[in-house]
Amino acid sequence: MTNNIIDGKQIARKVTEKVKKRVEDLKTLGITPGLAVVLVGNNAASQTYVNNKTKTCEKLGMYSVLIELDEQVSEEELLKQVELLNDDEKIHGILVQLPLPNQIDEDRVIAAISPLKDVDGFHPENVGKMMIGQPTFLPCTPFGILKLLEYSSVDIAGKHAVIIGRSNIVGKPMGQLLLKKDATVTYCHSKTKDLHVYTKQADILVVAIGRAKAIDASYIKAGAVVIDVGMNRDEYNKLCGDVDFTSAKEVASKITPVPGGVGPMTIAMLMENTCLAAENTCKN
Numbered sequence: 001m002t003n004n005i006i007d008g009k010q011i012a013r014k015v016t017e018k019v020k021k022r023v024e025d026l027k028t029l030g031i032t033p034g035l036a037v038v039l040v041g042n043n044a045a046s047q048t049y050v051n052n053k054t055k056t057c058e059k060l061g062m063y064s065v066l067i068e069l070d071e072q073v074s075e076e077e078l079l080k081q082v083e084l085l086n087d088d089e090k091i092h093g094i095l096v097q098l099p100l101p102n103q104i105d106e107d108r109v110i111a112a113i114s115p116l117k118d119v120d121g122f123h124p125e126n127v128g129k130m131m132i133g134q135p136t137f138l139p140c141t142p143f144g145i146l147k148l149l150e151y152s153s154v155d156i157a158g159k160h161a162v163i164i165g166r167s168n169i170v171g172k173p174m175g176q177l178l179l180k181k182d183a184t185v186t187y188c189h190s191k192t193k194d195l196h197v198y199t200k201q202a203d204i205l206v207v208a209i210g211r212a213k214a215i216d217a218s219y220i221k222a223g224a225v226v227i228d229v230g231m232n233r234d235e236y237n238k239l240c241g242d243v244d245f246t247s248a249k250e251v252a253s254k255i256t257p258v259p260g261g262v263g264p265m266t267i268a269m270l271m272e273n274t275c276l277a278a279e280n281t282c283k284n
């Protein structure tokens with residue numbers, strides 16, 4: 001098939017163009033949306049994502065701060081940093097880059113972030129709101145995937161969406177958001193027996209497992225829409241997804257590449273959520 005590649009970079013540009021206008025409007029009210037990113041340790045991959053985030057903030061006229069903490073930082077110290085950001089009026093969004101080192105309880109840190117500044121949508125209060133359909137910050141990666149589908153004119157209602165992966169940050173919320181859009185949703189994970197049986201039925205297949213090129217064409221129904229969330233390095237240290245793009249693009253009706261698919265959308269939705277957090281401060 002030709003021309004069936006979903007251009008995440010281009011769609012992300014369209015999304016951020018709209019955010020930029022909202023930022024300009026906020027500035028006329030004297031508010032500059034501000035994002036704080038907290039990075040613990042110096043993992044090379046995390047550094048790249050974090051740089052992309054701060055660069056995009058600058059491009060949109062937003063304020064951003066990067067707080068880098070030592071790999072050995074104590075949970076207490078990290079929680080203190082989060083508190084300072086919760087109380088900082090220039091900061092509307094807080095993102096603590098995951099995963100965190102072993103001495104730190106991730107759940108405790110996420111719960112310490114003010115739900116009003118939780119632009120990742122990971123705080124239990126916001127997860128709960130998402131589950132019952134109340135307005136809140138939606139997790140950036142699944143939210144970005146919804147936008148990709150929307151901009152690519154993919155109908156969701158009545159379709160069978162199969163999600164491989166059930167993490168709190170990608171797979172689980174992805175299923176909820178697709179369910180809300182009236183898809184019939186199936187979750188698969190590492191204990192799923194005979195993965196092919198499920199994936200072969202998927203009209204929309206979202207792959208978020210973290211294993212380079214694990215899903216090839218044999219898992220995909222002809223004409224399916226394939227969304228590849230994975231961010232891995234292949235045997236040549238080249239960036240690649242969880243889907244074997246070369247074979248999959250021959251059977252899929254639409255497919256996202258890596259890089260240039262889901263990743264840029266994650267960043268775009270983070271900007272949108274941060275802008276929303278700043279707008280929310282104007283309401284009463």
Ligand SMILES: NC(=O)C1=CN([C@@H]2O[C@H](COP(=O)(O)OP(=O)(O)OC[C@H]3O[C@@H](n4cnc5c(N)ncnc54)[C@H](OP(=O)(O)O)[C@@H]3O)[C@@H](O)[C@H]2O)C=CC1
Pocket residue numbers: 141164165166167168169170171188189190191192195208209210211229230231232262263266
């Ligand atoms: N582009 C982007 O914006 C983002 C990309 N990512 C990337 O997406 C990928 C997934 O991330 P994340 O959800 O955080 O990963 P996790 O490691 O938290 O979760 C992986 C999930 O995949 C399941 N799984 C693992 N192996 C298999 C298998 N062989 N068959 C079926 N299911 C399997 C696991 O099952 P079980 O629960 O049973 O262990 C788990 O639910 C990674 O490559 C990550 O780098 C992540 C976030 C954003």
Ligand SMILES: Nc1nc(=O)c2c([nH]1)NC[C@@H]1CN(c3ccc(C(=O)N[C@@H](CCC(=O)O)C(=O)O)cc3)C=[N+]21
Pocket residue numbers: 048049052095096097098099120140141231239258259260261262263264266267
């Ligand atoms: N609290 C928290 N929130 C997150 O949203 C979060 C996180 N922790 N931990 C790690 C994952 C991963 N993630 C990505 C973001 C952008 C790209 C991205 O920009 N990708 C580009 C380029 C990548 C590159 O060039 O290396 C692309 O796919 O085209 C990828 C991955 C957010 N995550």
Ligand SMILES: [Mg+2]
Pocket residue numbers: 099100101102103104105106
């Ligand atoms: Mg930990």
